[in-house]
Amino acid sequence: MSEGLKIAFELLGGLALFIYSMNMMSQGLQNMAGEKMRYVLSVLTKNPVVGVLAGALVTCVLQSSSATTVMAIGFVSAGLMRLPQAISIIFGANIGTTMTAQLIAFKLSDYIWPIVFIGFMVYFFAKSDKLKNIGQTVFFFGLLFAGIEIMGSTMKPLVNAPIFTELIASVHDNPILGLLLGTVMTVIVQSSSATIAVLQNFAAQAGVDGNSIIGLQGALPILLGDNIGTTITALLASIGQSKNAKRTAVAHSVFNITGSIVFLCVLPLFAQFVMYISPVGPETAVISRQIANAHTSFNLINTLLWLPLIPIMVKIVCFIVPDRKPDLSTEQVKSEAV
Secondary structure: OOHHHHHHHHHHHHHHHHHHHHHHHHHHHHHHHHHHHHHHHHHOOOOHHHHHHHHHHHHHHHOOHHHHHHHHHHHHHOOOOOHHHHHHHHHHHHHHOHHHHHHHOOOOHHHHHHHHHHHHHHHHHOOOHHHHHHHHHHHHHHHHHHHHHHHHHHHHHHHHOHHHHHHHHHHHHOHHHHHHHHHHHHHHHOOHHHHHHHHHHHHOOEOOOOOEOOHHHHHHHHHHHHHHHOOHHHHHHOOOOOHHHHHHHHHHHHHHHHHHHHHHHOHHHHHHHHHHHOOOOOHHHHHHHHHHHHHHHHHHHHHHHHHHHHHHHHHHHHHHOOOOOOOHHHHHHHHHHO
């Protein structure tokens, strides 16, 4: 097998392990707390601020913004929740999903296999379903970081590859290209957590000058694109659902697209803000945390901007997904027949 093919398979294998572990960890968490989280969503959404907090809490617990978003779409489709309530939950889900990037920023290399072993032992020997779910969650939490380690070690040889350095130079000099790259990556992979993990690992690689190969200002547009790409999951989940369910999914897209455009316009200021709130140190050592903080800041600030504008968001999505108007010619034929 050629060296290039080997690197490609190792990178894709690490990514596959990450995505599978993320899904299985989320499944274990949902088995433990899914019904309680559904109850939280159905009850604590009368006030938009509380709805945001509920959406963030549920997503933090379930470690899946897609699960929270699909729940909200299901509630709206069943008539159990109004559109403004669902939109506030979507805002909160965007905040809650940033917890994954924050976890990835921790350096857990020395503890991966002990975590995997402990999780496996609990899952394998436990008799109760509750303990089995805990074991499953811990086991796949460890494997998730194993996937990250595989991707990180595979990316090191790519740092000096001419095709990669040229691509990174293009992205660094053209933020719109970075935005499109992040969007396409997430649409293909169907997981913003996975693409952000890839970005964190790649950004932590040192270039010829000893600094991050891409730098924070080069990574931020890709991060914004990841946030746009993740909205495809909600749009797919809304297919065949009610009008308000489709509007809920569209609200997710409007939220992330408008926010990304605004932040792209103030990119240098955003980069300075992220560096100010992040740890100080060599760029390769702190950029993973900087990307995680940028992800959290983007969704938190975007939510604060949109929260008082939920009525406007409702009007926007109702314009994009309008109610079907009756066909006048058909109505005229009916009246004439009577």
